[in-house]
Amino acid sequence: MSLQEQAEKLIADLKLVEMLSAFGETHVVGNVAFGTTTKADVDIQVYAPAHYEDVARDIVTKLSIIGLFDIRERRLKKSKKYLITGTFLYKETEWAIDITLTQPDTRYIRDSYRFLLDYSSKMTDEKRTQIIEFKEAFADKKVTGDNAAFYIYTAVLDKNISSIEQMQEYLKTL
Numbered sequence: 001m002s003l004q005e006q007a008e009k010l011i012a013d014l015k016l017v018e019m020l021s022a023f024g025e026t027h028v029v030g031n032v033a034f035g036t037t038t039k040a041d042v043d044i045q046v047y048a049p050a051h052y053e054d055v056a057r058d059i060v061t062k063l064s065i066i067g068l069f070d071i072r073e074r075r076l077k078k079s080k081k082y083l084i085t086g087t088f089l090y091k092e093t094e095w096a097i098d099i100t101l102t103q104p105d106t107r108y109i110r111d112s113y114r115f116l117l118d119y120s121s122k123m124t125d126e127k128r129t130q131i132i133e134f135k136e137a138f139a140d141k142k143v144t145g146d147n148a149a150f151y152i153y154t155a156v157l158d159k160n161i162s163s164i165e166q167m168q169e170y171l172k173t174l
Contacts, residue, residue: 004037010090014066016044020099023055024048029100029112031135031149034120035128038135041096045112048101052082055101059084068097079110109147122157130156134167 001009011017011028020026023046027033030043048055056073063071063086071086082101087094100112108115134152155161155170 002037003040004032004035006040006091006093007032007037007042007095010088010095011042013090014088016042016097019062019066020044020046020059023059024101027113027116029116030098033116034123034131034153036131036135038132038139039096040093041098043098043100043112045100045102047104047113048082050103052101056082056084059099059101060086063097081110109150115150115153119153119157127156130162134164137164138167138171 011032017026017028025047027045028042029045030041031037031039032042046055046059052075053073060068060071060073063084066088068086068088071084073082073084075082080102084099084101086097088097089095102110105111105114108118131152134156135149138148138152151171151174152167155167159170161167161170
């Protein structure tokens with residue numbers, strides 16, 4: 001079973017979307033949503049009420065009950081989001097689970113679901129394969145910081161970058 005399939009099964013088995021929907025409109029985003037999973041990581045975004053700390057506390061309680069551990073919370077001042085991260089052992093694999101509490105926003109860096117909606121129509125099997133190759137090629141490099149996947153997606157989907165050399169040049173411009 002591929003990591004992509006495992007991620008989808010984990011989300012379904014744990015009923016993560018259903019559980020988190022009690023706290024606001026919930027969407028699987030990022031690599032799992034785009035079908036480009038290359039590491040054991042699940043990203044979920046919740047449009048939650050503005051009092052993120054209270055919502056986060058309730059989410060952490062529910063996630064702890066189903067076995068999430070090494071849980072951390074933090075307010076992301078630059079993007080005005082709130083992030084809950086944790087680890088879940090699923091079928092002998094440690095999965096990172098990132099839950100972002102936010103409000104709808106037109107800026108993609110703040111709203112991963114908006115990015116998914118706007119960019120999913122640009123995704124093809126060929127571009128998906130290219131994105132996976134780039135993510136694997138740049139996985140150990142600190143070239144793009146925290147937003148590595150975002151830059152890889154936009155490079156492939158907006159700029160039709162298709163080679164490692166082109167990607168390296170593009171990343172130098174950021």
